Amino acid sequence: MYRLYDFLPSGNGYKVRLLLTQLGVPFELVELDITQGLTRRPEFLAKNPNGRIPTLEIEAGVFLPESNAILFYLAEGTAFFPVDRLERAQVLQWMCFEQYSHEPNIATVRFWVTHDLLTPERRAQLDQKRALGYAALDVMDQHLAKRSFFVGERYSIADIALYAYTHVAGEGGFDLTPYAALRDWLQRVRAQPRYIPITQG
Ligand SMILES: N[C@@H](CCC(=O)N[C@@H](CS)C(=O)NCC(=O)O)C(=O)O
DSSP states (O other), X not given: OEEEEEOTTOHHHHHHHHHHHHHTOOXXXXXXXXXXXXXXXXXXXXXOTTOOSOEEEEETTEEXXXXXXXXXXXXXXXXXXXXXXXXXXXXXXXXXXXXXXXXXXXXXXXXXXXTTOOOHHHHHHHHHHHHHHHHHHHHHHHHHTTOSSSBTTBOOHXXXXXXXXXXXXXXXXXXXXXXXXXXXXXXXXXXXXXXXXTTOO
8 A cells, every 4th residue: 555654734745645535546644744844854864865745655665755756656547647648748847837836936935824934034035935926826827717627628637736735825825816717727626526625634
């Protein structure tokens, strides 16, 4: 059985929990409180030298970190990952966008705000992070104005990757009210079979 090292408030971890649940694949959850530095201890660094969750233990001693890499691994050969060559590349395109333009702004601000970690140095970065986060939401909203899901009109791991931190962006102070297409898409993701909320292990 897969073992998932995770932290329940984490959107990156939630991506993996959501896909495993939607695939109907059982897994063992090992929660590590990142606010207590548990992923920076030698025993975890031996599993993922980058010291971060999510990390999936595929079989004894075989560890795969990085949420989107884990999604790729789990979704291969399933309805969550297209077979068409261009659509596969488009899934990768949106997952790269998520990691470079979306998550570092939207997820980081949410983490600082919800965990009361707004040091003066971070406060000074807030405006820029918020502006970059809103720019990412603009791109998503424009794309979704013409389609139901990110790639090929089908729910895929691109949607899971982007949903994870978008649906909780409000916790970081992002106002989603002006993003009608984006909000409709959030509802469509929520309506998918075997959907679970971020708080569920
Ligand atoms: N690019 C990685 C980011 C992973 C990441 O930043 N994980 C955070 C929680 S969301 C973490 O483990 N932080 C603990 C730490 O850095 O000590 C992914 O997508 O999995």
